[in-house]
Structure formats: C-alpha cells, structure tokens
Amino acid sequence: MRAATVALAVLAAALAPGCREEPPADRPLRLGYFPNITHGQALVGVDDGTIARELGGKLDPKMFNAGPSAMEALLVGDLDASYVGAGPAVIAYFRSERAGLRVVAGAVSGGAVLVVRDARSAQDLAGKRVGSPQLGNTQDVALRTWLRAHGLSDRGGPRGVEVTPLTNADNLAMFRRGDLAGAWVPEPWGARLVAEAGGRILVDERSLWEGGRFPTTILVVSPRALERRPADVAALLRAHVALTRRWQADPEGFGRLANEAYGRRTGKPLKDAVLRDALSRLEPLDDPMPAQLARLAQHAQALGFAPPGDPSGMVDATILREVARR
Amino acid sequence: MKGAALLAGGLLTWELLSRLGPWPRWLFPGPAAVASSLVAMGADGRLGAAVLRSLGRLAQGYSLSVAIGVPLGVATARSALVRTAVRPVVLGMQALPSICWLPLAILWFGLSEAAILFVVVMGSLLAVAIGTEDAVSSVDPILLRAAGTLGIRGPRFYYGVLLPGALPGVLTGLKLGWSFAWRALMAGELLFVAGGLGQLLQAGRELLDAAQVMGVMVAIVAIGMTVDRVLFRVLELRVRRRWGLVEAAAA
Numbered sequence: 001m002r003a004a005t006v007a008l009a010v011l012a013a014a015l016a017p018g019c020r021e022e023p024p025a026d027r028p029l030r031l032g033y034f035p036n037i038t039h040g041q042a043l044v045g046v047d048d049g050t051i052a053r054e055l056g057g058k059l060d061p062k063m064f065n066a067g068p069s070a071m072e073a074l075l076v077g078d079l080d081a082s083y084v085g086a087g088p089a090v091i092a093y094f095r096s097e098r099a100g101l102r103v104v105a106g107a108v109s110g111g112a113v114l115v116v117r118d119a120r121s122a123q124d125l126a127g128k129r130v131g132s133p134q135l136g137n138t139q140d141v142a143l144r145t146w147l148r149a150h151g152l153s154d155r156g157g158p159r160g161v162e163v164t165p166l167t168n169a170d171n172l173a174m175f176r177r178g179d180l181a182g183a184w185v186p187e188p189w190g191a192r193l194v195a196e197a198g199g200r201i202l203v204d205e206r207s208l209w210e211g212g213r214f215p216t217t218i219l220v221v222s223p224r225a226l227e228r229r230p231a232d233v234a235a236l237l238r239a240h241v242a243l244t245r246r247w248q249a250d251p252e253g254f255g256r257l258a259n260e261a262y263g264r265r266t267g268k269p270l271k272d273a274v275l276r277d278a279l280s281r282l283e284p285l286d287d288p289m290p291a292q293l294a295r296l297a298q299h300a301q302a303l304g305f306a307p308p309g310d311p312s313g314m315v316d317a318t319i320l321r322e323v324a325r326r
Numbered sequence: 327m328k329g330a331a332l333l334a335g336g337l338l339t340w341e342l343l344s345r346l347g348p349w350p351r352w353l354f355p356g357p358a359a360v361a362s363s364l365v366a367m368g369a370d371g372r373l374g375a376a377v378l379r380s381l382g383r384l385a386q387g388y389s390l391s392v393a394i395g396v397p398l399g400v401a402t403a404r405s406a407l408v409r410t411a412v413r414p415v416v417l418g419m420q421a422l423p424s425i426c427w428l429p430l431a432i433l434w435f436g437l438s439e440a441a442i443l444f445v446v447v448m449g450s451l452l453a454v455a456i457g458t459e460d461a462v463s464s465v466d467p468i469l470l471r472a473a474g475t476l477g478i479r480g481p482r483f484y485y486g487v488l489l490p491g492a493l494p495g496v497l498t499g500l501k502l503g504w505s506f507a508w509r510a511l512m513a514g515e516l517l518f519v520a521g522g523l524g525q526l527l528q529a530g531r532e533l534l535d536a537a538q539v540m541g542v543m544v545a546i547v548a549i550g551m552t553v554d555r556v557l558f559r560v561l562e563l564r565v566r567r568r569w570g571l572v573e574a575a576a577a
Contacts, residue, residue, distance in 0.1 A: 068532045075534070076353070095352055095534040135532045177436075304370075305533050 028060035032070040032082030035265035041243040043261035054239040080225040086215040087138035094306040102316040107217040111282030113190035115199035116182035122150035128181035129162040131171040143184035188278035247284035290315040355537040363537035380522040387446030399458025424449030424510035442514040449510025450503040457499015461492035
C-alpha cells in the first residue's frame, strides 16, 4: 500500500504540468514569434532593438515554427506573450477554458490566398487534394469553412476535398510536383506558389471578409503577465504600436527590413518581386478586430477544432487603447 | 473480480487526480473526458477510419517483413557464408531505432505510403530475421541428424523438418517483429499527415486537445493488446499443443 502511495506521488510529480515555480517579476519578458513575413513587427522589432528598448532591455525573444507549439508554451507558463496566428490562439483560448490567454492587439490583416494549379471554382477541386499550413491554423480553418460553404466535405471522397496540412515548404514542393491541386497558405508562400510553381490565385481571403480585413497575426499575452506585470505589457504594446505605424508609413522600407530579418533566420531572404507581391496582400494593423475573431472562433467551433464557448472575453484592448491615446 | 476492482480503483484515482490535482484539467483530463473524446471520435468515423488505415499499413508492412525476414533468418542460420556476410549488418542495424529511417524514407519515396511502409519494414524485418535465426540454430540437432540419415533433403527438409522444428522460436520472433512494426508505424505516421492513428494523435496535440491524445493512446494500447492476446496467443497455443509443449509444461 505504501509503495503504491509513493508511486502515485512520484507519478503525480512527474506529470504535474503547469504548476511551475513563479518567475520573479523583474525577469525578462518572454516573447514568442515565428520567422515569417506576417510576423513583421516581431522580426524588425527584435532585430533593431525597438522592443527591448521599450522594455528596458528585459526581453527574451523565443522563435517558434508553428502556432500550436507557441500556444503550448504560453499555456504552461513558458512564455509571457506571443505573436501568433489567430487560429491557434482561438483554439488555445477555448481549450484552456478561456483562462489561458488574452488578445491585446492585432498585428497583421490579410495575406492569405488559395493558390490552385488549374481549378476555376471550388467544384473543380472535388476529389482532389489541397494543402494547408497546419491543422486548425487560420488558413486551415478558412479553407475548410470555404469548402463547406461550397457544399464540399473537407475529409476527402469523390464529393469532397482531401485537406492535407503540410509545412509551408512541403506545400510548395508538393504543389510543384503536382501532388496538390491547390494550397491555402499565408504570405509569402502564396506569392512563392505563384512565382515559383506557376500557381494562380483562386481566392484572396480578403474578398471573404467584410471590409477586406481579418486577423492573420495577433499579439496575445498570458493573463498572469497581464495581471502581474502590466507595465511590461504596456511597454511591449508601445513598441508594437510604434512598429506597426512605421510599417504603415513606409511599407516598402519596413518590408525590406523584415525580409532581411527573415533571411537571417532562414538563411534565404525572399526575392524582391515575391516580397512586393506578398506585401501587397497584407496590411499591418494593431486593431485586434474582436468581431472578426469571434467569427473565426465560430468557424473553428463548427469544425470541431475548438470546444464551444463564448468568445466575448477573448480580447482585452484596455492597455492598447491607453498606449494608442498617448 | 480482483482485476476489475483494481481497474476501477485506478480509474477513480485518475479521475480524482484530474479533478483535484494542481494542474489545469484540460491539460490532464480524467477518464470520463478521455472516454467521451473516444466516443466522439468513434461517432464521427474518424477513429474507425484511422484504425483501418493503420491496420492496413501494418498488415502490408508486416507481411513484407515476414516474407523477407524468415528466409533471411533461415539463410543466416544455415549458411556460413551468409552468416559471415549478413549477420554483423543485421545485428548492427537492429540497434538503429526505426524512426532513424524516416528521413531517408522521405528522401527516397517522398511523402507517400511507400515511405511509411519502408519505415515499418525496416523496423520489424530485423527482429523477425534475428528471431528466426535463433530459432533455426537451436533446433534439436538429433532431429536434423535423423532427417539426414533418412535422406530428407531440399524443400522437404526445410518445410518438413527445419521450419516445423523451429516454429515455436520463430513465433517469438514474429511476435517481437509485430510490436516493432507497430512502434515503427506510429513513428512514421506521427511525422507526416497521412491518416492513421499516429496522425489522429498528432491532431490532438495540434488542437491542444489532451483528451484526444489520451483517447488515441488508449485505442493504440487496446489494439496492441487485442492482437497480442487473440492472434498470437491462439497461434502460440496451437503450435505448442501440436508440438506437445503444453502437456510437457503442465506435467
């Protein structure tokens, strides 16, 4: 009996996620982001020191390759804030019983396209395979919702489309090999599919949203950070707003800086023409767009990716409004 | 009776840990949440389709492993030349976890069924071959000598004397090969999207759905146990009875 108790205690200790030691308040703010053009503010802000300066040097940037792993880190307390796609953030919000994160600002709107080889309509894709960047990410949800709206299943079969989540690089390679009839991808991959694989844009996602705006990248923070270190969150938002304004004022110059930062991380900056094409479809925007996020949440819930729940508490723009007023 | 009580106690402890533990419940769901996730996956057909797909792959890969591994094992045991040439390679590669074959599989076969099959075959082939070799090497020499004296040669010797004599041992190799194939398959399916249980597991992770992850793990354990209990236990029992080993053990 005693052995069983000890074993149980050991097991419980080994399995204990999310009950980590509280980090001291003066430690660096841990900020997640991806090496992606749609994370332009993070790429430029980390590299030229804008974010660290606002935080008084207390910045610990962490690079991720995909939304789910960044959200895992945020939920278990390994991150304080993160730039992330709207899809994974919505899923993480509901999965954590609405306790795991708050959206404090938008970052980028637009910048997602369905590129096809030769299809002229949704019906032409029936029975074929279409790529998306990741199960449950913003583009994956958009693709499945769009297919269903056109009467097609997203689970394959003759009256459906086989949606295949692949990494962006694999989407490009498979599209080029002819293994994919299309791919719903974020920029710059849409531009690359067009320029390097002879694809054609069938749907620009901006055409599906009122006003042509929808959240692609957003800035989320953990409620713990929001509660215990609001000054640091405000500093992060000051930097974020400044970077967004710089991007809006000089899209070309800022895009070049973002591309250089992207090249430093991936070893391969984008060609000028691809970069210009990609940037033409996205828009830096610090508005967190709660209404559009709520709609995205409904889509994700309808697909069974997120548990049901009310999305109204997801956005907390109080600090953003204060920062923007100044 | 005692087993059922222990199981119920275990499930109860798990549920209580999940509800009362210091960690968030969605990160460590209890058996009720896991069961309802399993039911949901079963109801919308995802679980059934994944199980069929995984078992189909397993059947193909495993048959290939057996078809290559058993002759290879016999050859290694019977021919000094093959033994010198092949044995060190087989033993060496057995130390390689099957997942290590995956990068090569993707380079050679692309993101395809063939890539996963390749990983499954490489994962289980060597276990089957080594098991067969051991079994054949330890066949009672008196049997072999008697066969020689009676002038039994060629195919009749292999199918009538050697393989039946080695069968109990070969079966152990096959069983080991099966569990290796199962592991290799999960590794292969986890790495890219191609249906199957491994992918369902990965989907649970990507949607931060710990209940789904645990549900798929339960399904994997259940299938593994069923195959082991039903298929191999029955086969083993029949072989042992046929060879008079059951009675010997009982006595």
